[in-house]
Amino acid sequence: MSFFTKDGEVRALDGVDFSIESGRTLGLVGESGCGKSVTALSILRLLPKHSGRIKSGEIWFEGTNLAHVSEAEMRNVRGKRISMIFQDPMTSLNPVVNVGSQITEAMHLHEEISKADANARAVEMLTLAGIPNPGMRLRQFPHELSGGMRQRVMIAMALACSPSLLLADEPTTALDVTVQAQILELLLDIQNRFAMGVLLITHDLGVVAHHTQEVAVMYGGRIVEHASTADLFRSPRHPYTKGLMNSIPVQQKHKSRISAIPGTVPSALNWPSGCRFRTRCPLADAQCAHESPALLPVGPGHAAACFKM
């Protein structure tokens, strides 16, 4: 997947491959800028129309390749069978439309449903999302709600049509730590109830450890390690994953930002040759500069892309 900008081709994603079973949660972790959001947006084909393009690849969902369906069919998938929760609840809700209309919108788009029934279901969703006084909230506008409440509205909105896959793009990054935990608990509770598949995007390994069964670690638009959560934390194989683990703050009081790996993510306009992590990798040698390591099995259900394991 690439963005075509005036500065050249931004190769944001390259050979990203994973699958999510219903009822399970896959964590997608990586530093900011490594392509997590773009991955989620690609699944829904919501990339900027003019610059973003999926050059090749397949997106299989319930037996259909979403990469090849028409825009009209894609609209039937969005909001109905696959929903997305965005990172910033402050800007992701329409400021001039009331909460009730925003939640019932997907119902009216995808189903024949009366206004009263839709409102009743919206109240149900808000209750499920842990919002007190849901009947009153329907008439409120986003600016009347706190950040945590808005994210709960986003969740209610995403669940409106009981999707089978939920893409949660850093759903708690913009929130207070205490609220973060509540929202994640809520998401997983709802997931269990509806047997949804969830793609939980985060840059926080702590979140991954507690809330996922399976993890894909991303770096530079590629998946560099993929394992069950237990395996990954027991025996991380890729130097990048190890770097991430070392950078988890011992005290989890404040927001944990991954920053302990020296250097910064190189620009997607101009990746280093060979392994994209080599510029920051303590183990890099000549081979890493010449060849791209493939994601190869290193154990049952565990794969990593590195020559130095």
Add this chain to the structure above:
Amino acid sequence: MILYTLRRLLAVIPVVFLITLILFLLIHLAPGDPITLLMPEDATPEMIEEVRIRWGLDQPIWVQYFNYLSLVVTGDLGMSFKYGDPVVDVIFSRLPATAELAIIAMIIATIIAIPLGMWAGAHPNTAVDYAGGLFGFLGISMPSFWLGIMLILLLSGTLNLLPSSGRDNFGITDAPITGFNVLDGVLRLNGGQVLDALKYLAMPALALGVNMAGMLMRVTRSSIIDVMHEDYIRTARAKGAPERRVLWFHGLKNALIPILTIVGLELGALLSGSVIIETIFAWPGIGSLLISSINARDYPLVIGTILVYTLIFVVINFVIDLLYPFLDPRVRLG
């Protein structure tokens, strides 16, 4: 909402006071003693002094202002020299013509500008956008009086399609119902009157409206381009909303907020433009009244008309302020 309205209303009062003060000072500072204008050449100083006292012109200026203000507040703007009627009556008989012209011009501008701006903004840097941009550029750069004259030359002169002057009333001599000819025609269920009224309105309203349309189109375009980059637009798409709905519901609802501001500003420009347009098209509104009263040195009428113009301006802004909370729920608290 009531509190908001009251607060807006309170903000208007000092503005109106300031306007009357400025008008009063302008008259006061104008060269020439009003007494000498009123008195015969051979009046004795005693006679002049007596008149000065009778008219209260011997009193301090702030007392004079207060006297003037108390008359204005009761709706007394004096007598017109030219018509011999109260200034207020003369102005009110002309007001509907100006209001009708301005409203039709505004409707024309909005109907052209908003769809065109939305269309251009939804497809930036395409042929549609460039065509819209060209229209906006021409609309803004063509002065309305020039456009008015061109329309007269083409549609009245060469093609002989539309009347070039006046505001005929389809031969109906009954007392007007609202004074708005189009509306009166509708209320009387008289299609002929409606058509006739529109025929007379067409050119002056177009000349006035195109200018506003140019500006409004540009603002609509840039406003919708900004809005379409917002996160909540992506949220709407992620729900499966078709692009039509994303643009015309989620997009327009947000884009209308800056558009309303420009409508308010442009209505002011449209009012001042109407003074010239009314003169060109011999439109019997308060714009042509202002020009003719200036030519006739009918000072009470000149001052009265200017005062009414400024009041209209204030009222428009007040109404615009009242409309904001309907478009933007965030305003209600503020």
